[in-house]
Amino acid sequence: MVAGKSQSLFKDRPIKVLLAKPGIDGHDRGMFVLAKSFRDAGMDVLYAGLLPTPEEVVDTAVNEDVDVIALSLMNGAHLTVFKKVADLMKKRGITDIAIVGGGTIPDQDRPKLARMGITGNYGPGTPISTIVEHVKRRAEEARKRKLGLN
Amino acid sequence: MLDTGEIVSGILRGDPRSISRAVSIMETMPGSAERRKILEAIYPNTGNGQIIGITGPPGIGKSTMIGKLSLSIAQKGHKIGVVAVDASSPFSNGSILGNRLRMQDSLTSRNIFMRSLSTRGQRGGLSSTVWDTVTIMEASGMDKIIVETVGSGQADLDILGLADTIVLVLAPGLGDEIQAIKAGIMEIASIIVVNKIDREGAYMAMKDIQDMLAINSADGWVIPVIGTNALTGDGLEDLMGCMEKHWIYLHEHVNIRESRFKNTVAMDAKIQLDQIVQRSFQRALQGMETIPGKNGSPYDESNSIVKKTIESILKGG
Ligand code: B12
Ligand SMILES: Nc1nc2c(ncn2[C@@H]2O[C@H](COP(=O)(O)OP(=O)(O)OP(=O)(O)O)[C@@H](O)[C@H]2O)c(=O)[nH]1
Ligand SMILES: [Mg+2]
Numbered sequence: 370m371v372a373g374k375s376q377s378l379f380k381d382r383p384i385k386v387l388l389a390k391p392g393i394d395g396h397d398r399g400m401f402v403l404a405k406s407f408r409d410a411g412m413d414v415l416y417a418g419l420l421p422t423p424e425e426v427v428d429t430a431v432n433e434d435v436d437v438i439a440l441s442l443m444n445g446a447h448l449t450v451f452k453k454v455a456d457l458m459k460k461r462g463i464t465d466i467a468i469v470g471g472g473t474i475p476d477q478d479r480p481k482l483a484r485m486g487i488t489g490n491y492g493p494g495t496p497i498s499t500i501v502e503h504v505k506r507r508a509e510e511a512r513k514r515k516l517g518l519n
Numbered sequence: 520m521l522d523t524g525e526i527v528s529g530i531l532r533g534d535p536r537s538i539s540r541a542v543s544i545m546e547t548m549p550g551s552a553e554r555r556k557i558l559e560a561i562y563p564n565t566g567n568g569q570i571i572g573i574t575g576p577p578g579i580g581k582s583t584m585i586g587k588l589s590l591s592i593a594q595k596g597h598k599i600g601v602v603a604v605d606a607s608s609p610f611s612n613g614s615i616l617g618n619r620l621r622m623q624d625s626l627t628s629r630n631i632f633m634r635s636l637s638t639r640g641q642r643g644g645l646s647s648t649v650w651d652t653v654t655i656m657e658a659s660g661m662d663k664i665i666v667e668t669v670g671s672g673q674a675d676l677d678i679l680g681l682a683d684t685i686v687l688v689l690a691p692g693l694g695d696e697i698q699a700i701k702a703g704i705m706e707i708a709s710i711i712v713v714n715k716i717d718r719e720g721a722y723m724a725m726k727d728i729q730d731m732l733a734i735n736s737a738d739g740w741v742i743p744v745i746g747t748n749a750l751t752g753d754g755l756e757d758l759m760g761c762m763e764k765h766w767i768y769l770h771e772h773v774n775i776r777e778s779r780f781k782n783t784v785a786m787d788a789k790i791q792l793d794q795i796v797q798r799s800f801q802r803a804l805q806g807m808e809t810i811p812g813k814n815g816s817p818y819d820e821s822n823s824i825v826k827k828t829i830e831s832i833l834k835g836g
Contacts, residue, residue: 377547377548380547382546413635414615415615417623515543
C-alpha cells in the first residue's frame with residue numbers, strides 16, 4: 370500500500386463555487402461576470418441556472434461538494450430567500466460549506482445577513498478583486514471545516 | 520468528516536453527503552489509505568450496474584440528452600447516477616462546469632445524484648477518479664450510471680474503455696469531423712446517435728454513418744444508428760431500448776464480472792504506480808545537474824535521472 374501521509378483532502382483541488390439566484394430574478398448579467406471572474410481566478414464554477422429553489426441549491430452544493438455557495442439577488446427578496454438557504458443548511462447540519470451573498474442589498478440588511486452566516490453581500494460597483502478575495506477567504510474557512518480543523 | 524467508517528455506512532445507505540465526500544477523497548487523495556479503506560469496504564456491493572458512457576464532440580447535445588434520458592430511465596424504476604467531465608479552460612486554471620446546467624431540471628425532479636469533475640483537480644488522473652466515482656455510485660445502489668465525456672484525448676478514451684455501453688453522439692453537418700472521429704471512437708461505440716435531427720442534413724448524416732459501419736460490424740452486435748432530438752425527446756425511447764438490448768447482449772456474450780475485476784485491478788495498480796513513480800521522479804529531478812556539459816550531454820543526465828528514479832523506487836520510494 371502506498372503511504373498516504375503526504376496527501377490531504379482537497380489539497381490541490383481548485384476552490385469550487387456554486388453560483389445561484391434562488392428566487393424569481395432574471396438579472397443574470399452579474400452571474401456571468403462573476404462566473405468568468407471566478408474561473409479566471411482559478412476556481413471551478415457551477416451555475417445553478419435561473420430560478421432554482423433553495424432545496425435545489427443545497428442539494429447541488431452537497432452533490433458537488435463545493436466550498437462556497439454564492440447567492441445573488443437583485444429583486445429585494447434576499448432577507449427571506451437567502452435565509453431559507455441558510456436555514457436549510459443548518460437543518461441538515463452542513464457547516465463545511467460557506468455562504469456568501471451579493472446583488473442589490475441595502476446597507477442596513479448586511480448585518481442581518483451576516484448574522485445568518487452570509488457574508489460579503491456586495492453590490493454594483495464592487496471591485497471584482499474584493500469579491501474574489503472574499504470568496505477565497507471563505508473557501509479557506511470551509512476547507513478547514515471539511516478537514517475537521519475547527 | 521473524514522471518518523471512513525461513517526462515510527462507508529453513509530454510502531451504503533445512499534446518503535448524498537457521504538457519497539459526495541467519498542468522491543472528493545477519490546479526487547484529491549488518490550494514493551491514500553482512506554481511499555483504499557472505503558473502496559475495500561464497499562467492494563462487495565459493487566459490480567452490478569450498467570455503466571453507460573455518452574461521448575461526442577463539444578456542443579453536440581450530450582448533457583441535454585442525459586437530462587431527458589435520466590428522467591425516463593428513473594421512471595422505469597432505476598436508480599441513476601451521473602458523472603460529467605468538464606474540460607478546464609486552457610487559458611486559466613479555472614473552469615466553468617457547464618454540464619450540470621443542462622440537466623439541472625431533471626436531476627432535481629427525480630433526486631438524481633450528479634457530480635461534475637473537472638479535467639484537473641484530481642491528482643490520480645481523470646480516468647481513475649471517474650472509475651472510483653462510478654464504484655461509489657454503484658455501492659450506493661445506483662444501477663444505471665451515466666458518464667459524459669467529450670471523447671477526445673487519451674484520458675477520455677481510457678474512461679470510455681471502462682464503460683459497458685458506449686453511446687457516441689454526432690449531429691448533422693459534422694462532415695469531416697465524422698471522418699476524424701471515426702478513427703478513434705467509432706470502433707468502440709456500442710450505439711451511434713445522430714442528435715439534432717431537426718437540423719438539415721440529418722437523413723444524409725445517418726445514411727453516411729450506416730454506410731461506414733456496414734464494413735465493420737464485429738462480434739455479433741450490430742451497431743444501431745438512432746436519430747434523436749434531445750430538446751423534444753424524439754428518439755430517446757428508441758435509444759433507451761438499444762441501451763437495454765446492449766446490456767442483455769453483454770450478459771450473454773461477455774463475462775462482465777471478470778472484466779470489471781480486470782479493469783479495477785489494472786486501474787488501481789496504475790494509480791499506485793503513478794504515485795510511487797511521480798514521487799521518486801520528482802526527487803530525482805531536484806538533484807539534476809544543471810550546468811551544461813558538467814555530466815556530459817543532456818541525454819546522459821536524463822539517463823542518470825531515470826536510473827536514480829528507479830533506484831529510489833526499489834529502495835521503497
Ligand atoms: C440591466 C438591468 C436589467 C435588465 C437585465 C438583463 C439581464 N439579463 O441581466 C432587464 C432590462 C431585463 C431588467 C429587468 C428588470 N429590472 Co433591472 N436592472 C438592470 C440594471 C440597470 C443593471 C443590472 C446589471 O446587469 N448590472 C451589471 C452587472 C454586471 O452587475 P450586477 O448585476 O450588479 O452584479 C455585480 C454586483 O452586484 C455583484 N454581485 C451580484 N451578485 C452577487 C453575488 C455575490 C455572492 C457577490 C459576492 C457579488 C454579487 O457583483 C457583480 C459583478 O460586479 C439594474 C440597476 C443597477 N444599476 O444595478 C436594474 C435593477 C436591478 N432592476 C430592477 C428592476 C425593478 C427590474 C424589473 C423588475 C422591472 C424594471 N423596473 O425594469 C425587471 C425584472 C426582471 C426579472 N425578470 O427579474 C431594480 C431592482 C430594484 C430592487 N432591488 O428592488 C434595479 C436595481 C433598478 C432600480 N434602481 O430600480 N433589469
Ligand atoms: N436544435 C437542437 N438543439 C439541440 C439539440 N440537443 C441539444 N441542443 C442544443 O445544443 C446546445 C448544446 O447542448 P449540450 O447538451 O450542452 O451539449 P453537450 O454535448 O453536452 O456540450 P459540451 O458538454 O459542451 O460538450 C444547447 O444549446 C442545446 O439546447 C437538438 O436535438 N436539436
Ligand atoms: Mg455537456
